[in-house]
Amino acid sequence: MRVAFAGASHWHLPLYLEPLRRLDGIDLVGMADPDPDWAAACRERHGCPGETDLGTLLARTRPDFVFALGQHADMARQAAILIEAGIPFALEKPCGLDAREVSGIARQAEARGSFAAVPLVLRNGGFLPHMNHRLADDPLHYASFRFVAGPPQRYRDTGCAWMLDPARAGGGALINLGVHFMDIARCWLPGAQTRVIASVMGNAAAGLPIEDYAAVTVSDGRRTVTVETGYLTPAATHQFDMHYAVDMAGGYVTVAGPGAVDIADRSGGRETLAMPTTNVPLYEVFVADVLDRARSGRPPLAGLDAMAEAFGLIDQAYAMAAPFRVARPA
Structure with missing residues (x-):
């Protein structure tokens, strides 16, 4: 080939x-x-x-x-x-x-x-397929994802300084890191009523035209998914400050780092499963x-239609939290 x-x-x-x-x-x-x-x-x-x-x-x-x-x-x-x-x-x-x-x-x-x-x-293995299987029989209440990468200098160091220009990148931490979790939000809240209900962004850490922090909440009117991303933690490339939490009728699932999922059921039982929880090993x-x-x-x-659906939520988040995106002609 x-x-x-x-x-x-x-x-x-x-x-x-x-x-x-x-x-x-x-x-x-x-x-x-x-x-x-x-x-x-x-x-x-x-x-x-x-x-x-x-x-x-x-x-x-x-x-x-x-x-x-x-x-x-x-x-x-x-x-x-x-x-x-x-x-x-x-x-x-x-x-x-x-x-x-x-x-x-x-x-x-x-x-x-x-x-x-x-x-x-994240669709290719580990956490997301496992949770999709659980949620098929155990309804979602709430989910939150924190996924914070290292500082923006890493893009300059790799010859990709365009990532810090909203005209070339389209935005900052949300469009780059948050896209995986906006895709999860569309998978778990697929209805036509799903929309962004809150969006906060800032550039206080790096002072760049792109956001170095974003917190976005998506809802279908009953259930919510919150996505928090940033370029903040003093860490090497492919290392993240990460924490996921998913509340369901039957239990509570957490991820506090790469490689393990902790599950607590309503009767007091607990188990830990080893599996990929971050994007890098799944490429x-x-x-x-x-x-x-x-x-x-x-x-x-996953195809372009899935990306377009996730991007619809990203667009809504940027519209609420201007000015971290360059306006484009209608």
């Missing part, structure tokens, strides 16, 4: 590339990135051709599948190129700058019958799964 990357200077590249190299039957045929220095260094860094233009890369390498990353402002354009070329792809979240943009490429993909996956990787699962689905003709686990 011939695989290429677009927008490959994105800091998530290793999360895809390292597991890809461990798979049998995969040929890395090329990478594209608008940065000419980065594109020129592709052969030395990754042993494959590099181009600054995605269309040129596709014509030169004729891949069977593309992992599309890059700046959020470029993602919808990349998707449109891949849809037009008829090439199956996975588009890094958030897939664009707002729900309108993502809904547009979702409609294009549907009209063309395109395979268009989105790495909402490896996603890479193998999405390539297998594309090969076998099965639909992606």
Whole structure:
């Protein structure tokens, strides 16, 4: 299977590339990135051709599948190129700058019958599938998610300072980290009445144009999901201040770090289950799964329509908590 990357200077590249190299039957045929220095260094860094233009890369390498990353402002354009070329792809979240943009490429993909996956990787194993199974028989009351990453300097350090520009990134901690949990909110509160009822954002820690803290509450009128994200904790990349809590009729579930879920039932019983609870280890699962689905003709686990639904909530949150987003023409 011939695989290429677009927008490959994105800091998530290793999360895809390292597991890809461990798979049998995969040929890395090329990478594209608008940065000419980065594109020129592709052969030395990754042993494959590099181009600054995605269309040129596709014509030169004729891949069977593309992992599309890059700046959020470029993602919808990349998707449109891949849809037009008829090439199956996975588009890094958030897939664009707002729900309108993502809904547009979702409609294009549907009209063309395109395979268009989105790495909402918490769907790929561990905590979310386990909770989906529990909630099928035990109704949700409340859920809260705290997921706070390290300071914004890490984006400068990885050559991705555009993440601190709302015109290129679409926002800050919410659009970047909160998207996984807004997807969970849509999964658990799927009704048409679900909306954001409270949104608070700030930039007191870093003083940047993007928010370094956000707290958003989503409700369907009866149940609520609260999502708290930030760029605050003095931690290395892929380390988080995290705490999840889910209250159900039959019990209470908590996560206080990566790798374990604690469950307390109403009769006093307790158990701890080992499983992935954060996004990073699930990219490896996603890479193998999405390539297998594309090969076998099965639909992606999460597609552009799922991302558009989560983005609808994100848009509502930013509308309540301006000015941490650049206004776009209607």
